Amino acid sequence: MFIEGTVKSYNPERGFGFIQAAGQQQDIFFHIQDCPAKDIEPVIGEKMKFMLVEDGGKFKAGHIVRLDLTDQMSVASVPMPFESTRQNAEYGKVSSNSRNSSKLKLSKFITVIGLIVVVVLGILVYGKYQQYQEQKQIRLQQMIQEQEKLVVEQRKALGDLPERVIDVPEQERKYTSVASNQTDYADSVSTDHSSGQSFKCDGRTHCSQMKSYDEAVFFLRNCPDVKMDGNNDGIPCERQFNR
Known part of the structure; x- marks a missing residue:
């Protein structure tokens, strides 16, 4: 109590x-x-x-x-009504300013962090690109060296191969023989040319258009698209000139 x-x-x-x-x-x-x-x-x-x-x-x-x-x-x-209102207003202003200042600082901080992230990403991307270019150059040099080495080995291997006689097929031997005969005959024709005869390609292609055997031989040897040697033995117009 x-x-x-x-x-x-x-x-x-x-x-x-x-x-x-x-x-x-x-x-x-x-x-x-x-x-x-x-x-x-x-x-x-x-x-x-x-x-x-x-x-x-x-x-x-x-x-x-x-x-x-x-x-x-x-x-x-206990504060007076007017004083309390003024204190509340001042406190509200201080609180508002404090919040605005905090938001501004946070915004600046986020901006700085964003810039730092962008710069770091840019550096990383550029580094990766440089590394890719270097690896690409290294691979290219390796390929060139391997090709050079392969060429040297191939040349060395070819140099060690024994000599071999090339076997010419029978058809090619026949064609070579005919060409040789045609050349020999052409030499004799050219000798006849020296006696005063002269020929030139003027579009004639058949035996019926030839005036002499020498002319037929000249056209067969020198003019295009002639049709005077059906059996391809190098002797033109055999029936016409009894060859």
Whole structure:
């Protein structure tokens, strides 16, 4: 049960005093350590509310409530309406500015991080490209060296091959023989040319258009698209000139 009273005396050097309470025959002892707000010294006449507690066989004031001090603190802690509004407005401005500043800093930070990421990616891509070009150049050089080595080996292998006689097919041998005979005969014809005869290609292609065997031989040897050697033996117009 709480009892109300007033401070009757207080010794600031020793930190204790006495409370005069209604209905009590003796003044009640109290100590500053049992009071709230110990940094504020009690004054004579200050109202207090307390409970009697036993301490070493004697009673003293405990659970002290400083009524005058509590009222003063309550009034001081309640702001005036205008002052409260101004404080709230200022606090709102500070909070808004703080939020805007935080957003601005965050935006700048994100921008810087983005630029750093772009630069790092660019460096990595350029490095990969350079590495690809170097590998491509190395592969090209290796291919050139391998080809050069292969050519050298082929030349060495061809140089070691034994000599072989080329077997000419019978048909080619016959054609070679006919061509040789035709050449020999043409030499004799050219000898006849030196006697004053002269021929030139003028579009004639058949034996019936030839005036002499020498002329037929000349056309067969020198003029295109002639049709004077049906059996391809190098002798033109055999029936016409009895060859």
